[in-house]
Amino acid sequence: VLGIMNLVGTADVLFSEDDLRVLNSIGNQIGIAIERCRMHEHLEELVNEKTSRLRESELWFRTIFNSQQDAVFVLTTDQRIINANKVAEKMLGYSIDKVKNLSTEIFHVDHEHFIRFGELMRKAFEKNGAARFEFKLKRKDGNVFPTGHIVSLLRNNKNELIGILSVIRDITERKRAEEEIISQKNRFAQLFDNSPIAIALLDVNDKILLINESFSVLFGYSLEEIEGHVLNDLIVLPELKEETKHYSDQIREGNQINEKSFRRKKEGTIIYVQIIGVPIKVNDKIIGIYSMYVDLTQRKKAEEELIKAKEQSEGMNRLKNFFLSNMSHELRTPLISVLGFAELLQQELKD
Numbered sequence: 076v077l078g079i080m081n082l083v084g085t086a087d088v089l090f091s092e093d094d095l096r097v098l099n100s101i102g103n104q105i106g107i108a109i110e111r112c113r114m115h116e117h118l119e120e121l122v123n124e125k126t127s128r129l130r131e132s133e134l135w136f137r138t139i140f141n142s143q144q145d146a147v148f149v150l151t152t153d154q155r156i157i158n159a160n161k162v163a164e165k166m167l168g169y170s171i172d173k174v175k176n177l178s179t180e181i182f183h184v185d186h187e188h189f190i191r192f193g194e195l196m197r198k199a200f201e202k203n204g205a206a207r208f209e210f211k212l213k214r215k216d217g218n219v220f221p222t223g224h225i226v227s228l229l230r231n232n233k234n235e236l237i238g239i240l241s242v243i244r245d246i247t248e249r250k251r252a253e254e255e256i257i258s259q260k261n262r263f264a265q266l267f268d269n270s271p272i273a274i275a276l277l278d279v280n281d282k283i284l285l286i287n288e289s290f291s292v293l294f295g296y297s298l299e300e301i302e303g304h305v306l307n308d309l310i311v312l313p314e315l316k317e318e319t320k321h322y323s324d325q326i327r328e329g330n331q332i333n334e335k336s337f338r339r340k341k342e343g344t345i346i347y348v349q350i351i352g353v354p355i356k357v358n359d360k361i362i363g364i365y366s367m368y369v370d371l372t373q374r375k376k377a378e379e380e381l382i383k384a385k386e387q388s389e390g391m392n393r394l395k396n397f398f399l400s401n402m403s404h405e406l407r408t409p410l411i412s413v414l415g416f417a418e419l420l421q422q423e424l425k426d
Contacts, residue, residue, distance in 0.1 A: 146243040149229070152236060154179045154193065166245055168215030182212045184219060196226055196239075209246065221250045273368040279361060281305050281323055293370055295341035306366060310338045312345070326352040326364050335371065347375045 146163035150156060155178055159171045167182055174181065183189040192210055199206025205227040213219050223246045229238040267274060273290035275283055283301050291297055294310055301309060311319045315336060322332050332352040337345050348368045355363040 146245075148179070148241040148243070150179065150239040150241055152238060154239070157238060163243070166214075166243070167212070184211065184213050199226070200228060212243070221246050273370075275306055275366045277306055277364040277366055279327065279363060281307055281364070284363070290368070293340070293346075293368060294338075310340075312337060312339055322350065322352060323364075326354050327361060329354055329356070329361060338368065346370055346372045348372075 144162065146166045147160045148156060148163060149158040155176055156171070156174050158175070164171055169181070178189075180186065180189040183192060188211075195208055195210070196206055199208065205225070207223075207225050209221060209223050211219050212222050223244045225242040227240050228236055229240055231237050267276075267285075267287050270287055271289055273293040274287045275290055276285040278284055283298075283304055283306050286296070286298050286301070296309065307316070307319050307323070318336065322334060325332050331354070332350065334350045336348065336350060338348050338350075339345055347370075349371055351365075351367040351369075353365040353367070354361045355365060
């Protein structure tokens with residue numbers, strides 16, 4: 076029931092049964108018409124609301140799509156271009172309007188390169204429906220550059236495969252930085268391995284991570300023997316444990332040390348070394364220690380011999396001075412008498 080139809084007249088009117096049936100039929104028709112109008116208005120509101128939401132969703136999608144810092148492609152399952160954002164145009168040098176419906180093969184070095192790329196994606200999709208890998212692409216000007224890819228399958232609400240979403244990032248700078256890091260690492264490794272100074276790389280707990288050849292030569296240990304051991308337990312004399320602990324504490328506080336002390340080789344020989352400790356910092360956090368040793372044993376022996384020679388020289392000098400002083404005294408006494416008599420004789424001869 077939608078409502079009531081009320082007929083009002085100025086005279087007494089009696090409606091027959093046929094009149095009532097006609098009026099009832101008219102009322103039903105009016106009710107149906109009203110209901111249809113309401114339904115139409117409701118449907119129109121729903122359509123307008125749905126359209127508004129779709130437009131809003133599309134606006135959000137386009138905003139997100141074009142605000143990405145990476146190139147984004149929407150592809151068919153056979154890698155034909157459906158759409159792409161502005162970053163893709165800038166990265167690859169092509170106007171997207173001109174490459175729509177074309178194969179992404181135009182971005183590859185050659186056909187074989189394109190086939191390998193497709194195989195790489197297929198293998199990844201077989202595992203989990205998404206892939207992350209690196210591959211080189213070619214710009215419109217022919218320049219080949221490294222890129223990182225994240226690709227995933229697009230499906231509709233019926234889980235039917237409808238396309239591929241491909242996000243591409245230019246990783247030229249990252250690759251250059253990685254190559255520089257590798258170059259620096261190689262230079263450091265060569266310096267570390269070929270240094271004439273004995274070097275041990277330790278963690279923050281003084282445990283051995285790596286040693287160079289000079290360390291093995293100086294102390295007699297191989298890396299296999301001492302890796303993971305606390306260095307000071309191997310080469311520090313018991314009476315020097317407290318001194319060494321003080322050195323380690325200083326380094327862990329971020330200070331470098333440069334000291335001289337005694338250390339012990341694997342076969343027990345005691346050597347005199349210069350000890351240089353340098354903290355390794357990453358973002359102001361100490362992650363390890365370089366412990367370096369220079370053998371000063373021969374130099375110390377030479378210094379001790381020089382000291383002995385100096386002491387002997389000083390002793391001889393003192394002996395010489397004593398001898399000369401004593402000789403001076405011994406000679407002066409008789410000479411005074413001789414000089415005295417000589418003066419008397421001179422006076423006598425003058426007279």
